[in-house]
Amino acid sequence: KINGDRLWASLMELAKIGATEKGGVKRLALTDLDKQGRDLVVGWAREAGLSITIDQIGNVFMRRDGANNALPPVMTGSHIDTQPTGGKFDGNYGVLAGLEVVRTLNDLNIKTEAPIEVAFWTNEEGSRFVPVMMGSGVFCGAFSLETAYAAKDVDGKTVGEELERIGYKGPQVPGDHPIGAYFETHIEQGPVLEDADKVIGVVPAVMGLSWYDCVVAGMEAHAGPTPMGLRKDALQVATKIMQEVVAIANRYPPYGRGTVGMVQVFPNSRNVIPGEVKFSIDLRNVNDELLNTMHEEMLAFIDQTRSESGLKIEIERVSYYPPCPFHPECVDAVRNATAKLGYSTMDVVSGAGHDAIYAARLAPSGMIFVPCKDGISHNEIEDAKAEHLEAGCNVLLHAMLERARV
Amino acid sequence: KINGDRLWASLMELAKIGATEKGGVKRLALTDLDKQGRDLVVGWAREAGLSITIDQIGNVFMRRDGANNALPPVMTGSHIDTQPTGGKFDGNYGVLAGLEVVRTLNDLNIKTEAPIEVAFWTNEEGSRFVPVMMGSGVFCGAFSLETAYAAKDVDGKTVGEELERIGYKGPQVPGDHPIGAYFETHIEQGPVLEDADKVIGVVPAVMGLSWYDCVVAGMEAHAGPTPMGLRKDALQVATKIMQEVVAIANRYPPYGRGTVGMVQVFPNSRNVIPGEVKFSIDLRNVNDELLNTMHEEMLAFIDQTRSESGLKIEIERVSYYPPCPFHPECVDAVRNATAKLGYSTMDVVSGAGHDAIYAARLAPSGMIFVPCKDGISHNEIEDAKAEHLEAGCNVLLHAMLERARV
Numbered sequence: 001k002i003n004g005d006r007l008w009a010s011l012m013e014l015a016k017i018g019a020t021e022k023g024g025v026k027r028l029a030l031t032d033l034d035k036q037g038r039d040l041v042v043g044w045a046r047e048a049g050l051s052i053t054i055d056q057i058g059n060v061f062m063r064r065d066g067a068n069n070a071l072p073p074v075m076t077g078s079h080i081d082t083q084p085t086g087g088k089f090d091g092n093y094g095v096l097a098g099l100e101v102v103r104t105l106n107d108l109n110i111k112t113e114a115p116i117e118v119a120f121w122t123n124e125e126g127s128r129f130v131p132v133m134m135g136s137g138v139f140c141g142a143f144s145l146e147t148a149y150a151a152k153d154v155d156g157k158t159v160g161e162e163l164e165r166i167g168y169k170g171p172q173v174p175g176d177h178p179i180g181a182y183f184e185t186h187i188e189q190g191p192v193l194e195d196a197d198k199v200i201g202v203v204p205a206v207m208g209l210s211w212y213d214c215v216v217a218g219m220e221a222h223a224g225p226t227p228m229g230l231r232k233d234a235l236q237v238a239t240k241i242m243q244e245v246v247a248i249a250n251r252y253p254p255y256g257r258g259t260v261g262m263v264q265v266f267p268n269s270r271n272v273i274p275g276e277v278k279f280s281i282d283l284r285n286v287n288d289e290l291l292n293t294m295h296e297e298m299l300a301f302i303d304q305t306r307s308e309s310g311l312k313i314e315i316e317r318v319s320y321y322p323p324c325p326f327h328p329e330c331v332d333a334v335r336n337a338t339a340k341l342g343y344s345t346m347d348v349v350s351g352a353g354h355d356a357i358y359a360a361r362l363a364p365s366g367m368i369f370v371p372c373k374d375g376i377s378h379n380e381i382e383d384a385k386a387e388h389l390e391a392g393c394n395v396l397l398h399a400m401l402e403r404a405r406v
Numbered sequence: 407k408i409n410g411d412r413l414w415a416s417l418m419e420l421a422k423i424g425a426t427e428k429g430g431v432k433r434l435a436l437t438d439l440d441k442q443g444r445d446l447v448v449g450w451a452r453e454a455g456l457s458i459t460i461d462q463i464g465n466v467f468m469r470r471d472g473a474n475n476a477l478p479p480v481m482t483g484s485h486i487d488t489q490p491t492g493g494k495f496d497g498n499y500g501v502l503a504g505l506e507v508v509r510t511l512n513d514l515n516i517k518t519e520a521p522i523e524v525a526f527w528t529n530e531e532g533s534r535f536v537p538v539m540m541g542s543g544v545f546c547g548a549f550s551l552e553t554a555y556a557a558k559d560v561d562g563k564t565v566g567e568e569l570e571r572i573g574y575k576g577p578q579v580p581g582d583h584p585i586g587a588y589f590e591t592h593i594e595q596g597p598v599l600e601d602a603d604k605v606i607g608v609v610p611a612v613m614g615l616s617w618y619d620c621v622v623a624g625m626e627a628h629a630g631p632t633p634m635g636l637r638k639d640a641l642q643v644a645t646k647i648m649q650e651v652v653a654i655a656n657r658y659p660p661y662g663r664g665t666v667g668m669v670q671v672f673p674n675s676r677n678v679i680p681g682e683v684k685f686s687i688d689l690r691n692v693n694d695e696l697l698n699t700m701h702e703e704m705l706a707f708i709d710q711t712r713s714e715s716g717l718k719i720e721i722e723r724v725s726y727y728p729p730c731p732f733h734p735e736c737v738d739a740v741r742n743a744t745a746k747l748g749y750s751t752m753d754v755v756s757g758a759g760h761d762a763i764y765a766a767r768l769a770p771s772g773m774i775f776v777p778c779k780d781g782i783s784h785n786e787i788e789d790a791k792a793e794h795l796e797a798g799c800n801v802l803l804h805a806m807l808e809r810a811r812v
């Protein structure tokens with residue numbers, strides 16, 4: 001069993017870097033604070049006797065040799081960058097749980113057959129630089145190093161420059177690094193475990209995700225003198241689509257998700273009929289066929305709304321991540337470890353993207369969820385219980401040992 | 407008949423002050439540009455032999471003596487301040503049409519029984535300083551001079567300071583000024599006349615207007631991991647109310663109006679379920695009983711939505727102007743003048759508030775509408791035809807002469 005107190009102490013220590021007044025953490029990717037966080041974790045890894053490799057996109061791999069170093073390593077990891085209003089656990093837990101596994105193996109003098117590696121991936125959050133999950137995305141070849149280097153923050157600084165500046169542009173070619181299996185522990189970021197009062201979420205898959213931008217163009221006009229029948233009210237048409245986004249998700253339970261999170265109204269004046277409304281659409285489901293059906297139903301509804309309203313409606317897909325089922329052997333390794341340890345458990349499909357979906361393109365992968373308070377993350381009030389974090393880390397230890405063999 | 411070319415030339419001359427690149431005018435109340443506009447109009451009035459009175463809120467009265475100066479003047483007027491993206495005609499037309507009436511009377515050497523006055527009222531638009539229709543509002547006692555003086559722009563400058571700075575804080579006590587009858591010519595600011603291909607709108611009344619702020623509070627959460635059934639999506643609840651605002655207006659034709667013009671979503675992020683949505687509601691109708699029914703139906707719908715959704719919904723009325731029927735004698739004066747001149751005509755209820763609704767609290771009042779292109783105003787592309795402006799001014803001349811007697 002791992003040392004829960006040591007894990008908690010490390011989490012609290014790392015959370016001091018970029019700590020906010022409200023108890024959260026603001027440590028955006030490739031800032032000075034990110035560098036401090038990286039240095040702290042790398043220092044801990046060296047103390048634990050791990051060797052460090054850094055690749056050209058700044059992913060860091062911390063390795064504990066096995067008995068047979070020709071075997072590809074069993075890897076765990078996550079990220080230590082945070083949202084602007086981030087918490088102490090999102091990402092950080094996955095990295096420090098990996099470090100705690102290594103410390104425990106050291107304490108118990110356990111030699112694994114395959115090497116063990118703990119990774120942290122660059123810029124998972126995508127807050128400062130888009131796209132999200134940048135380091136793992138480059139690593140698995142989802143997009144190029146050049147694309148990632150060129151990404152700019154709001155001040156025009158690029159990923160390439162900032163990596164160099166903080167000293168984390170390494171020599172290794174991303175992806176030039178075998179992986180035997182990959183596990184990631186993470187807070188759930190949703191309310192399902194807490195709602196069901198379970199400690200461990202076995203994650204069979206991550207939902208697929210389609211992001212869209214929609215623009216409805218009408219004609220702005222004065223709210224008083226313009227009769228109802230002569231209006232081209234962009235908001236009235238847009239709100240019909242917003243309602244339908246949720247209705248579509250409700251037609252494909254239990255994993256259908258439909259969200260409109262972002263809305264801009266022009267000119268946004270009290271006595272002017274809106275001439276244009278822009279909004280985002282986020283559709284998710286665990287099964288690609290269902291997600292595609294949701295996509296088709298949304299396009300059909302928009303076509304129908306366009307012809308009924310006579311307004312111009314544009315819809316563009318801006319991102320797409322297919323559903324990612326995890327490898328049965330890794331899912332079983334998590335399930336077996338949980339059973340052996342006697343934790344209450346259920347399957348929880350991940351609704352959010354994680355670095356594990358990119359790792360899964362290269363090696364058998366799996367995830368372990370633990371509850372977070374009220375299902376809240378990406379928020380300074382994000383919270384999790386020490387006993388749950390400890391349980392998740394124990395499951396990680398045993399799942400990794402099953403794959404790495406002693 | 408008035409001189410249409412001279413009227414047009416004056417409109418174009420005044421429109422140079424604050425002219426924008428797109429052909430509009432930006433001349434906000436009590437700015438240096440407003441002072442230049444005021445000085446130009448006052449200069450023209452002096453050339454036409456009028457005497458000038460300025461009151462403490464900066465309303466300007468330009469007077470042509472009658473045969474019997476003991477009679478209260480027959481007044482016309484409007485405003486020369488504009489929206490930030492304003493046009494050449496909104497307000498300005500009403501003031502310069504009045505000036506053209508006076509010039510015509512001078513040309514024709516006509517002496518009226520009652521004096522004639524042309525007024526321009528301070529800050530009708532309410533863009534820089536709220537409330538709207540400030541000068542006429544203080545004049546009729548709707549709110550106090552102190553309230554108006556204390557109004558601040560975004561830079562913290564007050565109406566009192568700015569009036570003094572531009573030299574238009576006059577000595578006369580607002581309202582201490584008799585009015586025999588009041589007429590106001592204005593572009594329609596709606597599409598009704600153009601749609602029906604009529605030149606003159608006889609305005610029997612101005613709609614009543616209720617403004618509200620509504621806030622729906624749910625709980626922000628991650629768009630992926632949060633199941634549909636566990637959400638408190640503030641936008642989904644808000645959009646139901648937004649749809650109902652229009653449905654209510656449609657139940658009370660032909661004058662029911664319902665508009666949501668302003669929407670703010672928090673935190674307004676693509677993959678976060680909205681935790682809070684603030685929006686404005688604008689309800690109008692010509693009949694106070696109907697407007698009140700609309701108000702009650704909206705409150706009932708909000709109560710129902712609150713209990714169905716379990717979300718917190720706050721609604722606050724922030725402004726109310728009752729419907730304003732104009733005086734039958736003034737409406738008839740406009741109707742008679744239109745008939746005598748042979749212009750095509752229809753009744754058009756004003757959907758927008760005008761200084762005339764405050765003048766109507768003190769004296770018999772009426773309005774004359776002319777078409778504006780595509781019904782558009784509060785926009786730099788606001789446009790109107792010279793022949794329509796001329797026709798409206800001719801109707802004004804004859805309506806005023808009927809009341810002032812020759």
Ligand SMILES: NC(=O)NCCC(=O)O
Pocket residue numbers: 132209351352353354630677
């Ligand atoms: N974990 C996480 O928040 N990923 C961002 C992409 C998503 O919305 O799923």
Ligand SMILES: NC(=O)NCCC(=O)O
Pocket residue numbers: 224271538615757758759760
């Ligand atoms: N004429 C005008 O735009 N008045 C402002 C108040 C309203 O919205 O009616």
